[in-house]
Amino acid sequence: MKLNFRNLLIMFLSLLLLGILSGCSWRDKIKGKKRPNHYEPVILTSNEDMIRIKYLDVNSNAQPDQALQLITDHCGGSYIETARMNEPGYTTVEAECTHDAYSQ
Numbered sequence: 001m002k003l004n005f006r007n008l009l010i011m012f013l014s015l016l017l018l019g020i021l022s023g024c025s026w027r028d029k030i031k032g033k034k035r036p037n038h039y040e041p042v043i044l045t046s047n048e049d050m051i052r053i054k055y056l057d058v059n060s061n062a063q064p065d066q067a068l069q070l071i072t073d074h075c076g077g078s079y080i081e082t083a084r085m086n087e088p089g090y091t092t093v094e095a096e097c098t099h100d101a102y103s104q
Helices: 005-021 026-031 064-075
Strands: 042-047 050-056 079-087 090-097
Touching: 042 064, 050 064, 050 079, 064 079, 064 090
Parallel strands: none
Antiparallel strands: 042 050, 050 090, 079 090
């Protein structure tokens, strides 16, 4: 294949179009950023005695079981739910770790 200006221009434009169609995620990769998964539960705050998690609670993407698993893992399986707030599309759960094996 003879590389002339026209062929180089076509290859450049093809690569540019490919980058645009791929969602330009290369910018995040170059900067080392990971795009958040808006369906996964998010830990809003935590310390050794408590944890607050927000999770999506609508449609098939809801993950309440994963949120409760995060609480269980954080508290070593022993906690008391101290607050639950529902807002459109999301639920926020706050739990206090009890640090004993008999409460939950």
